[in-house]
Amino acid sequence: MSESLELFIRQIINSLNTGSIYALVAIGYTMVYGIIRLINFAHGEIMMFGAYFAFLIATTLPLNLPFFVIVIIAMALAALMGVFTEKIAYKKLRKAPRISALITAIGMSLFLQNFAQLLFGASPKVMPRFISNEPIMFGNIAVAQVTIYTISMSIGIMILLTLFVKKTKPGKAMRAVSQDKEAAMLMGININRVISLTFAIGSALGALGGIFYSIAYSQVYPTLGVMPGLKAFIAAVFGGIGNIGGAVLGGYTIGFIETMTKGYISSKWADAIVFSVLILVLLFKPSGILGKNVKEKV
């Protein structure tokens, strides 16, 4: 295998890794938007708290829990937190103009960031190593184990989520609410429960993304969720916000563009190019790649 091909394959693996994380986080944005038409800017902070939860469980509890248990507890805590923020901050605003809810979400995001800074301090904490750091060799290519975990677990969970939304009763209820809230309510669907469930799932996936992010890059800090959160949001818009498949496609595309820019052009350009892609997509296809062109009802 030639060296440049080998390097290209490495960069593909790197971009699958970042893409998986963006996709996990983007699903949270897109699901919430699909249900209540709210861009939940606090989602990046839920991601950050998910990472802190895992950090705290691993470093303060003397139980020596296995990695999967820690991940599940942290995801559950983040899910609770997501549901809680919805109940406190967004529920009352469901009927309010959309801009009010958006501003509240930004406020929530800033609040959670500063709250984390108060609780945990501003300096980055080093994430304990849950996953062995012996790289696994595929021929000449060394791949970090955390990368393999990230990619495989993300894809696994996305398949489970798709099955859940497509095949189960609560999934059906979710789809119904996203199509028409009033009609769904008339059919006897408990809207509040569906919204809570959506926030719970989205937050849990965001937390998983946060945990992988902080393991791969070895640190947890209060502003951890800002950049990946923003990029995941772009991924969700890119794929067509409200559409789960779109969020996944968007996540991997953004990860790919970013890593390839860093690898073949320059790190300086990575963010500029990612954000330009967003602008271009919105110019030519305002509803995103997989988004439906919804006609305004008059």
Add this chain to the structure above:
Amino acid sequence: MRKLLVLALTLSTVFLLSACGSDDGAIKFGVIGPLTGDYSLYGVAVDNGSRLAAAEINEAGGVLGRDLEIISYDSKGDPTEGVNAYNRLSQQDEIDALLGATFSGVTLALKDLAIADNMPVLTPTATHVDVTLDAPNIFRAAYTDSYQGQVAAVFVKESSEISATKAAVLYNSGDAYSEGLAVAFIAEFLAGGGEVTEYTFSASDDDFSAVLANISASDAEVVFLPAYVAEVGAILTQAFNMGMEVPFVGADGWDGIEADYAEAVEGHYFGNHYAKSDPTQVVVDFVTNYEETYGESPNALAALAYDAVYAMVEAFEQAGSTDADDVIAALAGLEYNNAVTGSIKFDSNGDPIKAVTIIQVVDGAHVVVDKVESE
């Protein structure tokens, strides 16, 4: 209403008068640094180091027969806050000399004020080249960014441990410190006939895998990585996870890295102001006293601040007075040899002439590999 005003005026006059009468009290050194916030690690170390030195000096009889008092204010690493702190120190507290500010950006912001006041300034840690330029009253205890970059290039080229001819340089393109070192390294390395490839990252990056993959696919024999602990830790961890074997070389921004990233930093090198493991008596005493007082081991910033206080006190003793002109003249001619971070004497700019200690991390501890000086 008028009565209140009169009362307020009288009170403020009383305060002003009482503030003027502080001449016979302690000699006051001001310290400005980020004591809270993201960079508090640095400011607190400087504060601790200065206070330790002041306590030792006071125990030994003080300065010019008077007590030494350290007054420190928080800059949060922000130039505006730093200027406010400086004004408070010079006008309200009437300090005799300033040790600071900790950061180059803050020091540059208050430079003109300090020149106008003719304040003797010895910054322990500000490393930006401009800090001492055209400022006869400003000195520093740490060597400059460019000097460190040069020394790193000399080390990488000539040391038996690395002796590389092809180097990769990975730096933060949005940070003056990181870029300054990188530029100096590249110039020196090219001048010596080496080949350099540049890579950059930005402060918002967490994912370095793409850049690291490029470096490990190149034929670089060494990577020069001038950055701070948080970034270096993340980068080295990812390099370690990818199984990279090329040695990394860093600078004083790496100080303290082994605390959190011992495994990832194992075997790599960095230049620093001093090594904790140095067996010289003054270093041993400093490290023991510091650990006893603060319960943690001192980083290079603490050592530099400690040295800066001693050097400044030495200048006061040689000047024989607290007169600013005499103190500045004494500083310019100072030769302070008993310092933790190597002897301190200043060139015509006010920059120190001293050797860089090159440290290798072996089994999580600092091992002094070399002491390198560049012309």
